[in-house]
Amino acid sequence: MTQLGTLARIADRLRRPAPDPNLRTHKEWLHFCVQHADLDLLLNVSLSDDPHDPDLGEHARVAVLLRQGGAWRGEIETVPPSEVMAYPGPIHLRLGQTEVRFERGGWDIDVALSSGLLRGQLRLEPLTRPASVHNVRGLDGHPINWTVVPRCRCDGWLEIEGRRHPVHDGRAYHDHNWGAFAWGRNFAWEWGYALPEASPWTTVFARLNTRGHTRTLMQLLFFWRDDQLVRAFRDAEITVHRHGLLRARRVLKLPPVMGLIAPSLATDVPACIEVIARGWGDEATLRFTSRDVAQVILPNDHDLGVTIIHEVEGSVHAEGSVQGERFAFETTAVFEVLGA
Amino acid sequence: MPEPRLHELIAASLDALHDELPAFSTGLRRELGELTAELVCAGTRRVATAAHDRVHWLPPTGPADVVLTTDERTVRALLLGHTTLADAVWAGRLDLKGPVPELAQLHDVLRFYLSGMVRSRSGPDLVAAFQEGPA
Numbered sequence: 001m002t003q004l005g006t007l008a009r010i011a012d013r014l015r016r017p018a019p020d021p022n023l024r025t026h027k028e029w030l031h032f033c034v035q036h037a038d039l040d041l042l043l044n045v046s047l048s049d050d051p052h053d054p055d056l057g058e059h060a061r062v063a064v065l066l067r068q069g070g071a072w073r074g075e076i077e078t079v080p081p082s083e084v085m086a087y088p089g090p091i092h093l094r095l096g097q098t099e100v101r102f103e104r105g106g107w108d109i110d111v112a113l114s115s116g117l118l119r120g121q122l123r124l125e126p127l128t129r130p131a132s133v134h135n136v137r138g139l140d141g142h143p144i145n146w147t148v149v150p151r152c153r154c155d156g157w158l159e160i161e162g163r164r165h166p167v168h169d170g171r172a173y174h175d176h177n178w179g180a181f182a183w184g185r186n187f188a189w190e191w192g193y194a195l196p197e198a199s200p201w202t203t204v205f206a207r208l209n210t211r212g213h214t215r216t217l218m219q220l221l222f223f224w225r226d227d228q229l230v231r232a233f234r235d236a237e238i239t240v241h242r243h244g245l246l247r248a249r250r251v252l253k254l255p256p257v258m259g260l261i262a263p264s265l266a267t268d269v270p271a272c273i274e275v276i277a278r279g280w281g282d283e284a285t286l287r288f289t290s291r292d293v294a295q296v297i298l299p300n301d302h303d304l305g306v307t308i309i310h311e312v313e314g315s316v317h318a319e320g321s322v323q324g325e326r327f328a329f330e331t332t333a334v335f336e337v338l339g340a
Numbered sequence: 341m342p343e344p345r346l347h348e349l350i351a352a353s354l355d356a357l358h359d360e361l362p363a364f365s366t367g368l369r370r371e372l373g374e375l376t377a378e379l380v381c382a383g384t385r386r387v388a389t390a391a392h393d394r395v396h397w398l399p400p401t402g403p404a405d406v407v408l409t410t411d412e413r414t415v416r417a418l419l420l421g422h423t424t425l426a427d428a429v430w431a432g433r434l435d436l437k438g439p440v441p442e443l444a445q446l447h448d449v450l451r452f453y454l455s456g457m458v459r460s461r462s463g464p465d466l467v468a469a470f471q472e473g474p475a
Binding site: 050052078252253255256257258259260261263299304 | 360361418419420421422424425426451452454455457458459461464467
């Protein structure tokens with residue numbers, strides 16, 4: 001196994017704490033994004049406690065978003081408990097026909113939605129070292145945790161509605177989140193990454209705010225050069241500006257039934273997110289310009305409202321200087337913006 | 341004539357709410373109050389009626405305060421996100437009759453019902469079974 005594979009295996013493990021009947025808000029998910037030719041794939045496998053029904057234990061879901069030819073498609077498959085296999089430790093989990101295993105220094109993913117929208121086999125091998133941010137405290141007192149391997153090489157194939165697409169030397173991103181929090185509480189996040197082609201640079205931005213975006217609880221802007229994390233801008237080093245609002249003419253809503261509860265096309269997604277970071281002689285500016293949006297709509301755990309996760313397609317322009325080396329790059333990207 | 345599957349879906353989902361999320365079931369009964377809301381689908385009429393601690397889905401015994409007339413194809417399109425409630429109304433595929441305050445109340449009742457449905461253990465399976473019919 002390569003050194004990067006060993007580091008990823010150590011950092012990326014399923015947590016799966018023992019159920020806490022008094023809390024029932026534990027959530028854990030693995031998120032994979034693949035960029036290949038004109039195709040963007042977002043695959044999210046998640047396990048979350050059911051806040052209402054202690055007998056049910058937890059919800060297992062496979063969420064897929066595909067962007068091809070300028071349009072979003074997607075689906076969220078709910079997997080019954082009898083078809084879930086997930087134990088703490090090295091990554092090996094199966095939700096229905098979808099399986100993720102960490103083997104031989106990379107992630108092997110078999111995905112198959114029962115609807116037939118997507119099947120595929122992918123292998124992701126890390127090209128960067130992992131980074132972890134633990135114990136980010138939200139406003140309801142329980143920490144959330146995050147491990148990211150921002151750049152991977154991806155090979156394999158995808159079959160979308162029966163049409164096969166080989167994936168060779170694609171760019172991929174992976175992160176893993178876990179913690180106890182309830183949808184609808186006083187938090188919202190903005191998060192995104194950029195994997196420019198033919199560039200040694202990789203960047204990840206994340207920010208945790210209050211739900212109304214009136215206060216920032218944590219923010220970071222990380223830069224990797226080749227496989228090394230060379231700069232981690234944090235908190236006071238970073239200023240974020242939200243410019244304008246994205247006005248979409250149509251919005252894919254998943255699962256579709258949630259579109260009946262949250263039918264509006266208006267979003268609070270900025271037209272542009274500008275991140276400016278400075279400190280210790282380093283500086284960086286990242287501009288994400290939004291183009292199109294899809295929504296994953298989740299019922300709040302403790303009230304009748306919903307939490308909307310916006311998956312925003314757009315472009316990133318980044319430039320700056322880290323450790324005396326200047327850089328500038330542009331690429332397409334998908335950012336995620338949480339809204340009410 | 342067999343019961344339209346839409347009526348079966350609604351009756352089963354109200355049972356599921358009562359069994360799985362009793363607080364939602366009670367809340368839905370409170371939202372409905374004294375309103376009688378009738379749904380006509382494929383010529384078959386059913387009425388949402390509050391009784392005891394829950395909402396029942398029963399044949400009508402008299403005129404309702406509001407009447408919603410539609411077909412299963414339209415409901416499937418709504419559940420799949422292929423159309424919106426407003427577009428279905430404008431296209432004449434979903435007809436609403438009743439005084440405005442009662443229609444506004446029906447909107448709140450439907451929203452509450454859907455909010456419970458998407459949180460219930462059986463909700464996704466019930467919707468999936470209904471959607472297996474012709475789109």
